[in-house]
Amino acid sequence: MNPAAPSSAATITVEYFAVFRAQAQRTTEDLPFDGASPAAIYDALRTRYGFALDRSSVHVAINDAYAAWDAALAPGDRLVFIPPVSGG
Amino acid sequence: MDFMFRLTDTPIDAAALRARLENDAAGACVTFEGIVRNHNDGRAVLRLEYEAYPALANREGEDIVRAARERFDIIAAVCEHRVGPLEIGGMAVWVGVSAAHRGAAFDACRSIIDEVKKRVPIWKREFYADGTVEWVGCAGCVDPAHGPAHPQAGSSERA
Numbered sequence: 001m002n003p004a005a006p007s008s009a010a011t012i013t014v015e016y017f018a019v020f021r022a023q024a025q026r027t028t029e030d031l032p033f034d035g036a037s038p039a040a041i042y043d044a045l046r047t048r049y050g051f052a053l054d055r056s057s058v059h060v061a062i063n064d065a066y067a068a069w070d071a072a073l074a075p076g077d078r079l080v081f082i083p084p085v086s087g088g
Numbered sequence: 089m090d091f092m093f094r095l096t097d098t099p100i101d102a103a104a105l106r107a108r109l110e111n112d113a114a115g116a117c118v119t120f121e122g123i124v125r126n127h128n129d130g131r132a133v134l135r136l137e138y139e140a141y142p143a144l145a146n147r148e149g150e151d152i153v154r155a156a157r158e159r160f161d162i163i164a165a166v167c168e169h170r171v172g173p174l175e176i177g178g179m180a181v182w183v184g185v186s187a188a189h190r191g192a193a194f195d196a197c198r199s200i201i202d203e204v205k206k207r208v209p210i211w212k213r214e215f216y217a218d219g220t221v222e223w224v225g226c227a228g229c230v231d232p233a234h235g236p237a238h239p240q241a242g243s244s245e246r247a
Binding site for chain 1: 122138139140141143144145147148169180181201204205206207208209210211212213223224225226
């Protein structure tokens with residue numbers, strides 16, 4: 001996802017969908033991996049992009065599976081915050 | 089074509105899905121069609137768009153249908169969900185179940201669509217007659233390209 005990153009730079013990739021994609025104005029971005037939890041990352045992104053939803057309305061997915069807000073991330077992980085779903 | 093759940097960006101072929109459920113041991117086949125309607129929460133809807141997170145949607149969808157096959161005494165089940173733009177009357181989702189008897193078929197079909205609506209990462213964006221556009225179920229969210237959010241945004245269908 002980030003071919004310019006030096007091999008020593010650990011990152012995670014956040015993908016944005018639906019309202020988060022609209023508010024962040026991007027589909028994906030790499031963040032430096034620093035051991036932060038999904039909750040901490042969401043709070044930071046929420047501040048950065050002005051997401052209206054607080055965590056009580058949002059779910060977390062890591063590597064294409066639902067995960068907990070305090071799940072441990074690893075370098076190279078794909079992290080997605082899931083706003084309220086409305087399929088069906 | 090052994091999927092139990094999949095997304096499609098072309099019109100759902102209900103007949104083809106139905107054919108997959110045929111089985112000489114099945115005395116019942118129950119199907120559900122989710123159709124785009126022209127209203128939501130008292131507002132006139134012109135059209136809508138579905139967006140999905142495909143990897144997780146397919147994983148959750150497969151888990152849901154597989155779980156229904158294990159939980160209910162059914163023979164076969166399949167679900168397909170449309171992504172992309174849809175007009176009023178378009179088919180958004182199709183669920184079908186075959187079983188020896190109708191009780192299990194009805195129960196499994198209901199269970200599958202209910203779980204899909206709760207768990208599968210698919211989002212509906214509605215285009216209203218008043219010119220506004222909103223992500224359903226996202227009360228208070230603002231889509232920056234389309235103006236202020238309705239304070240009560242959200243589908244009445246969501247459990």
